Amino acid sequence: MRPNQVGGHAAIALLEAYGVDTVFAIPGVHTLELYRGLADRKMRHIGVRHEQGAGFMADGYARASGRPGVCCLITGPGLMNAATPIGQAYSDSVPVLVLASVNDSADLGKGRGRLHEITDQHAAIQPLTGLTRTIRSPAELPEAMAEAFRLFETGRPRPAVFNLTLDMLRAPATVGDAHRIRTTRPQASAADLDAAAKLIDAAERPMVIFGGGCVDCADEARAFLRKSGTIAVTTTAGKGVIADSDPATLSSTLQGDATQKALADADLVIAVGTELAETDHWSNSLTFSGKFIRIDLDAPTLTRDYPPTVALLADAGTTLAALTERIRAGRKPDGARIAAIRTSNTTDIPPLEQKHIAVLNAVRAVLPEDGQVFSDMTQIAYTANFYFPCERPRRWFHPLGFGTLGYAVPAAIGGQIACPDRPTIAIVGDGGFLFTMQELGTAVEFGLPLPILVWNNDAFGQIAYGMNTRDIPELGVRQRNPDYLALARAFGAEAVRPDSLSALQGAIGAAFSAKGPTLIEVREDSPFLS
Ligand SMILES: Cc1ncc(C[n+]2csc(CCOP(=O)(O)OP(=O)(O)O)c2C)c(N)n1
Ligand SMILES: [Mg+2]
Numbered sequence: 001m002r003p004n005q006v007g008g009h010a011a012i013a014l015l016e017a018y019g020v021d022t023v024f025a026i027p028g029v030h031t032l033e034l035y036r037g038l039a040d041r042k043m044r045h046i047g048v049r050h051e052q053g054a055g056f057m058a059d060g061y062a063r064a065s066g067r068p069g070v071c072c073l074i075t076g077p078g079l080m081n082a083a084t085p086i087g088q089a090y091s092d093s094v095p096v097l098v099l100a101s102v103n104d105s106a107d108l109g110k111g112r113g114r115l116h117e118i119t120d121q122h123a124a125i126q127p128l129t130g131l132t133r134t135i136r137s138p139a140e141l142p143e144a145m146a147e148a149f150r151l152f153e154t155g156r157p158r159p160a161v162f163n164l165t166l167d168m169l170r171a172p173a174t175v176g177d178a179h180r181i182r183t184t185r186p187q188a189s190a191a192d193l194d195a196a197a198k199l200i201d202a203a204e205r206p207m208v209i210f211g212g213g214c215v216d217c218a219d220e221a222r223a224f225l226r227k228s229g230t231i232a233v234t235t236t237a238g239k240g241v242i243a244d245s246d247p248a249t250l251s252s253t254l255q256g257d258a259t260q261k262a263l264a265d266a267d268l269v270i271a272v273g274t275e276l277a278e279t280d281h282w283s284n285s286l287t288f289s290g291k292f293i294r295i296d297l298d299a300p301t302l303t304r305d306y307p308p309t310v311a312l313l314a315d316a317g318t319t320l321a322a323l324t325e326r327i328r329a330g331r332k333p334d335g336a337r338i339a340a341i342r343t344s345n346t347t348d349i350p351p352l353e354q355k356h357i358a359v360l361n362a363v364r365a366v367l368p369e370d371g372q373v374f375s376d377m378t379q380i381a382y383t384a385n386f387y388f389p390c391e392r393p394r395r396w397f398h399p400l401g402f403g404t405l406g407y408a409v410p411a412a413i414g415g416q417i418a419c420p421d422r423p424t425i426a427i428v429g430d431g432g433f434l435f436t437m438q439e440l441g442t443a444v445e446f447g448l449p450l451p452i453l454v455w456n457n458d459a460f461g462q463i464a465y466g467m468n469t470r471d472i473p474e475l476g477v478r479q480r481n482p483d484y485l486a487l488a489r490a491f492g493a494e495a496v497r498p499d500s501l502s503a504l505q506g507a508i509g510a511a512f513s514a515k516g517p518t519l520i521e522v523r524e525d526s527p528f529l530s
Helices: 007-017 029-040 051-065 077-081 083-091 121-128 138-154 166-170 190-202 218-228 257-265 299-303 316-326 335-345 351-366 379-387 408-418 430-445 461-469 484-490 501-512
Strands: 022-025 044-047 069-073 096-102 131-135 160-165 206-210 231-234 268-272 291-296 310-313 372-375 424-429 451-456 494-496 518-523
Touching: 007 029, 007 096, 007 138, 007 160, 007 166, 022 029, 022 051, 022 408, 029 069, 029 096, 029 166, 044 430, 051 069, 051 077, 051 083, 051 096, 051 408, 051 430, 069 077, 077 083, 077 096, 077 121, 083 096, 083 121, 096 121, 096 166, 121 131, 121 160, 131 138, 138 160, 160 166, 190 268, 190 291, 190 310, 190 316, 206 218, 206 257, 218 316, 231 257, 257 335, 268 316, 291 299, 291 316, 299 310, 351 379, 351 451, 351 501, 372 379, 372 408, 379 424, 379 461, 408 424, 408 430, 408 451, 424 430, 430 451, 430 484, 451 484, 451 501, 484 494, 484 518, 501 518
Parallel strands: 022 044, 022 069, 069 096, 096 160, 131 160, 206 231, 206 268, 268 291, 291 310, 372 424, 424 451, 451 518, 494 518
Antiparallel strands: none
């Protein structure tokens, strides 16, 4: 044990033992002892402008890299400001770890008017997490960290919050023996794999749905698709698991009527790593009339809503590989049928979506295959969830389940910090941008070459549309907007409003090699889009 080491050191040393090299954070008097630990180690500290930004950055870091994103936040308001991104990470199965301080053990629950105090921080945050631990002694840290990483790596990943009491953070601690505990994912039994393989061999019109749980097993998914001759579709979270150029995929069109009809007509559907939630298919419920195989790491998801014929509680990649070994080869997907479904999914595109597609095509033309997009809750992103082609997984990110405005810019910052060699772009509406626009300051400070495409219709467009279609008079959906270019420049960012699609491509391309972020405003009423 080194002299003068405290709980704050021990917490950071354990993070290092688990491979964490970056934290997104805002310090305060309550986290000073944690900062003693941060100052002592080699951890990269990304100081942000608001804790919501820290939470979304950790989420973007995790989604891009596959490694947990970590935040260090203060008691009460610091953690509560991050509650929204923690909720987002919960609904989208993202491994985010938050180290927050909390008042002295002796004060917990007492309501004594201490600084930053809330009556019960544990209870306040717990429903938004897969794991909440209030840690009162440095000795509790190793087991808590092992539990968090077991959750991240072997189950459905969900955020974990450690509330570190002030007395724990300053208590003497041993940091010398910090080490990582490894765990493994569950595997399917041979009998269940045999049963699933039998169903696959017996099917005539099988289809497979790949969800966000498959983003790390694209090779196994492709091999399975080839040998089984099934037709694939992905959810938005699973975008790119099967490359959009693959002739056997319907791409991320799970919300498309033609795709849903094809699934209803299939005599076997295999759902892999997807909860088939409302925000995956945007209908009341999918219909499966044939046999149904479900593969998932999460026991409740495995049997929820759609009772499977065979349920495999197991890792997606190893299960797909085991099934590929067992099944017979020879079936070929029906190319004409795939073409017909694709055509029906893309006929009668409304004029507004055509505008979106023109802009998205410009983005796709200049974004390399390896590039990644972080999108917000804006109409252009809803079009893109369905339409934007991706050749690889972990390249298109959207705040799906929780549906939080303000996600894209900080998440893109986190994603770019995680993968600095990957060209990264944020796509955000004029409304959503204002929720977290202060993180422009973070992007400028860290010199991130991040294009931020602001899709400006001077409205909460999707909500205005909802009011209009239900005959509700518009209220609160056309706020007075700032001058976005001036706003970006005030932070020290570049800012442009291109006047053609080729100028837009040029602006994005230039932004990828700039020394800081570039706000690119594209107005929905731009003459070049009409
Ligand atoms: C935190 C949060 N508050 C409110 C909403 C409700 N909401 C969803 S979309 C939207 C409009 C967003 O406007 P903008 O970012 O300009 O995108 P547009 O729909 O105009 O493309 C609102 C207010 C939300 N999703 N998240
Ligand atoms: Mg808008």
